[in-house]
Amino acid sequence: MSVPVTLTTSPKQKxxxxxxxxxxxFTDHMFVLDYSSAKGWHDGRIIPYEPIxxxxxxxxxxxxxxxxxxxxxxxxxxxxxxxxxxxRNFARLxxxxxxxxxxxxxxxxxxxxxxxxxxxxxxxIPAEAxxxxxxxxxxxxxxxxxxxxxxxxxxxxxxxxPSGSYYAEGxxxxxxxVEKKYVRAVVGGTGEAKTSGNYASSLIxxxxxxxxxxxxxxxxxxxxxKYVEEVGSMNIFFKINGTVxxxxxxxxxxxxxxxxxxIQVLKHKNIPIEERHIAIxxxxxxxxxxxxxxxxxxxxxxxxxxxGRLLWEGEELVINNEEIGDVSQLLYxxxxxxxxxxxxxxxxxxxxxx
Amino acid sequence: MSVPVTLTTSPKQKxxxxxxxxxxxFTDHMFVLDYSSAKGWHDGRIIPYEPIxxxxxxxxxxxxxxxxxxxxxxxxxxxxxxxxxxxRNFARLxxxxxxxxxxxxxxxxxxxxxxxxxxxxxxxIPAEAxxxxxxxxxxxxxxxxxxxxxxxxxxxxxxxxPSGSYYAEGxxxxxxxVEKKYVRAVVGGTGEAKTSGNYASSLIxxxxxxxxxxxxxxxxxxxxxKYVEEVGSMNIFFKINGTVxxxxxxxxxxxxxxxxxxIQVLKHKNIPIEERHIAIxxxxxxxxxxxxxxxxxxxxxxxxxxxGRLLWEGEELVINNEEIGDVSQLLYxxxxxxxxxxxxxxxxxxxxxx
Ligand SMILES: Cc1ncc(COP(=O)(O)O)c(C=O)c1O
Ligand SMILES: Cc1ncc(COP(=O)(O)O)c(C=O)c1O
Numbered sequence: 001m002s003v004p005v006t007l008t009t010s011p012k013q014k015x016x017x018x019x020x021x022x023x024x025x026f027t028d029h030m031f032v033l034d035y036s037s038a039k040g041w042h043d044g045r046i047i048p049y050e051p052i053x054x055x056x057x058x059x060x061x062x063x064x065x066x067x068x069x070x071x072x073x074x075x076x077x078x079x080x081x082x083x084x085x086x087x088r089n090f091a092r093l094x095x096x097x098x099x100x101x102x103x104x105x106x107x108x109x110x111x112x113x114x115x116x117x118x119x120x121x122x123x124x125i126p127a128e129a130x131x132x133x134x135x136x137x138x139x140x141x142x143x144x145x146x147x148x149x150x151x152x153x154x155x156x157x158x159x160x161x162p163s164g165s166y167y168a169e170g171x172x173x174x175x176x177x178v179e180k181k182y183v184r185a186v187v188g189g190t191g192e193a194k195t196s197g198n199y200a201s202s203l204i205x206x207x208x209x210x211x212x213x214x215x216x217x218x219x220x221x222x223x224x225x226k227y228v229e230e231v232g233s234m235n236i237f238f239k240i241n242g243t244v245x246x247x248x249x250x251x252x253x254x255x256x257x258x259x260x261x262x263i264q265v266l267k268h269k270n271i272p273i274e275e276r277h278i279a280i281x282x283x284x285x286x287x288x289x290x291x292x293x294x295x296x297x298x299x300x301x302x303x304x305x306x307x308g309r310l311l312w313e314g315e316e317l318v319i320n321n322e323e324i325g326d327v328s329q330l331l332y333x334x335x336x337x338x339x340x341x342x343x344x345x346x347x348x349x350x351x352x353x354x
Numbered sequence: 355m356s357v358p359v360t361l362t363t364s365p366k367q368k369x370x371x372x373x374x375x376x377x378x379x380f381t382d383h384m385f386v387l388d389y390s391s392a393k394g395w396h397d398g399r400i401i402p403y404e405p406i407x408x409x410x411x412x413x414x415x416x417x418x419x420x421x422x423x424x425x426x427x428x429x430x431x432x433x434x435x436x437x438x439x440x441x442r443n444f445a446r447l448x449x450x451x452x453x454x455x456x457x458x459x460x461x462x463x464x465x466x467x468x469x470x471x472x473x474x475x476x477x478x479i480p481a482e483a484x485x486x487x488x489x490x491x492x493x494x495x496x497x498x499x500x501x502x503x504x505x506x507x508x509x510x511x512x513x514x515x516p517s518g519s520y521y522a523e524g525x526x527x528x529x530x531x532v533e534k535k536y537v538r539a540v541v542g543g544t545g546e547a548k549t550s551g552n553y554a555s556s557l558i559x560x561x562x563x564x565x566x567x568x569x570x571x572x573x574x575x576x577x578x579x580k581y582v583e584e585v586g587s588m589n590i591f592f593k594i595n596g597t598v599x600x601x602x603x604x605x606x607x608x609x610x611x612x613x614x615x616x617i618q619v620l621k622h623k624n625i626p627i628e629e630r631h632i633a634i635x636x637x638x639x640x641x642x643x644x645x646x647x648x649x650x651x652x653x654x655x656x657x658x659x660x661x662g663r664l665l666w667e668g669e670e671l672v673i674n675n676e677e678i679g680d681v682s683q684l685l686y687x688x689x690x691x692x693x694x695x696x697x698x699x700x701x702x703x704x705x706x707x708x
Contacts, residue, residue: 023500026411051407056513061494064418064550101557120690140415148587150557159410186576188537190555196418197551201544203504204457220542237511276508
């Protein structure tokens with residue numbers, strides 16, 4: 001089943017690969033699907049990328065009923081277009097929808113629509129090593145009504161943005177600040193949903209991190225301010241004394257799809273991996289006694305970001321001499337290898353567009 | 355200093371007073387002010403109420419950088435238009451802005467613009483007892499860019515909605531459910547800011563409360579799930595053994611303007627009032643030993659909502675025989691008296707429009 005397509009009459013000029021950055025340029029088309037309580041989800045269509053017109057009383061502006069996803073399309077070494085685990089993104093979108101009282105979408109239909117959209121804008125997928133087409137599905141509440149309750153109208157939209165390579169000159173370890181004052185999420189809240197408010201809440205911490213020369217924040221749990229949770233837009237892993245550990249999913253952490261992939265790769269390679277509570281003190285102690293071998297973040301944007309420095313209570317921990325560790329490198333090579341079609345997809349994670 | 359006004363050429367029909375409800379109808383005009391990092395806040399204008407057109411990559415849709423306020427204009431018994439403590443709303447908007455990394459507005463200019471807007475749409479303020487013009491100032495992030503950082507562009511908008519009486523047939527005590535599973539806010543988060551994500555997060559709890567026949571949720575603190583915080587859109591007060599107590603502002607509670615007004619009235623009337631931690635167990639114990647005399651919520655929408663029933667762990671506490679208590683009535687009469695111009699404004703809270 002395909003959706004109707006209206007092609008643009010004024011295609012945009014495509015930006016040069018080295019000027020892409022992240023999330024700045026958008027392709028020529030977008031997918032839109034409407035919801036009303038009377039009709040359910042309806043009228044799926046691919047149309048030219050264009051502004052949306054909303055009543056100023058639309059609930060998304062006031063009560064933040066908004067969820068999103070982030071995934072990528074890649075051009076493989078043999079010139080095919082490929083999606084990485086897109087089914088997981090639509091499943092997670094529906095999990096977020098449940099928490100935010102947003103009606104579920106049909107995951108299969110969403111995937112079909114996405115494939116069609118990517119084909120329409122296929123020429124927008126950059127092919128240079130490390131580049132990709134970032135895909136942003138999102139749902140917003142559009143009912144014009146100021147009552148604080150769930151909207152009766154929504155829009156599901158997919159936009160796409162060609163993205164540059166995170167690591168133009170090799171993988172650069174990042175500097176991360178452990179956040180003590182602000183809290184991103186707490187059990188019972190919205191931490192495991194990909195909803196706009198979580199990001200709004202985190203901005204002040206990133207801002208303070210940037211001011212101190214750090215690129216992102218490492219969040220601790222909201223109840224005890226003790227256990228490591230995740231980084232701004234990445235899950236976090238530590239290699240301590242030969243074992244890889246990552247915080248277990250307690251309800252306040254986003255269940256990252258890259259995180260899940262990494263865990264599967266580690267298991268497949270027989271590298272010990274544990275999902276469990278990790279107190280920040282355990283990390284500091286491991287550093288002190290020399291067993292903190294690697295720290296890395298995982299996420300769709302950069303796949304892996306080795307952490308070279310970690311700021312905690314005014315002290316900076318230097319990790320693995322600010323170099324990428326063996327396990328980080330192995331995981332990076334495996335995932336990017338699968339995504340670029342260079343190595344065999346034993347996990348059945350990729351969908352090739354025909 | 356006044357802002358340019360473009361009057362509508364197609365004024366809407368005004369709804370009948372008994373069909374108003376809350377936040378469903380909007381007046382003929384709105385105020386809009388733009389922000390860019392180059393120009394700061396600029397181009398304030400009053401224009402016909404109309405849809406806003408936004409790029410689908412606008413940050414408000416993805417990262418929830420959105421804050422708002424709620425206040426009211428009233429028609430007094432002698433036919434004048436009056437605003438209640440609007441300066442406090444713009445001050446709170448700026449506090450919310452700080453937490454959400456949104457540039458501060460000029461509070462004085464915002465107040466002047468609001469007054470001008472209310473005068474333009476003065477005929478929209480309903481005059482029937484208990485009705486009012488609900489005013490919704492809000493700020494949204496409009497930059498079209500998917501980077502997770504603060505927007506470089508914003509819109510500050512004021513829309514207005516004629517609202518019906520909450521208590522057409524006298525004050526009806528409400529039924530409130532104490533929430534155990536979900537958490538609204540935690541210290542270090544955004545609880546004391548009026549930002550969209552807090553409301554998105556709360557919807558699922560209200561929904562479950564409604565399904566069980568309760569009108570709103572009473573939130574407990576996010577750290578220990580023990581201390582009473584506030585209700586969905588009201589602060590909460592308890593009268594226990596002659597003393598009125600309300601949760602102190604710990605950082606996770608919205609500092610209600612009605613709450614502040616109530617505290618001032620109570621002090622003025624020499625009724626004992628304490629701002630402090632209140633464990634839910636203390637409330638239950640007070641009910642058991644017969645000292646829980648009144649419970650009421652306070653907020654702009656209803657001024658006071660006496661709580662008649664409170665559900666906690668499957669047990670329903672009936673409070674003050676489901677009648678409004680003496681202190682609740684006194685506070686209600688005082689505040690609505692000041693707002694309607696029936697009693698003298700000793701506190702200097704009202705601004706009359708000329
Ligand atoms: C808060 C947060 N945590 C973790 C991740 C990593 O998730 P994924 O691997 O699915 O991209 C992201 C990025 O999407 C995120 O925003
Ligand atoms: C979460 C919350 N708490 C309390 C209040 C009461 O605040 P105010 O008295 O300023 O209306 C509101 C309503 O605005 C609210 O949304």
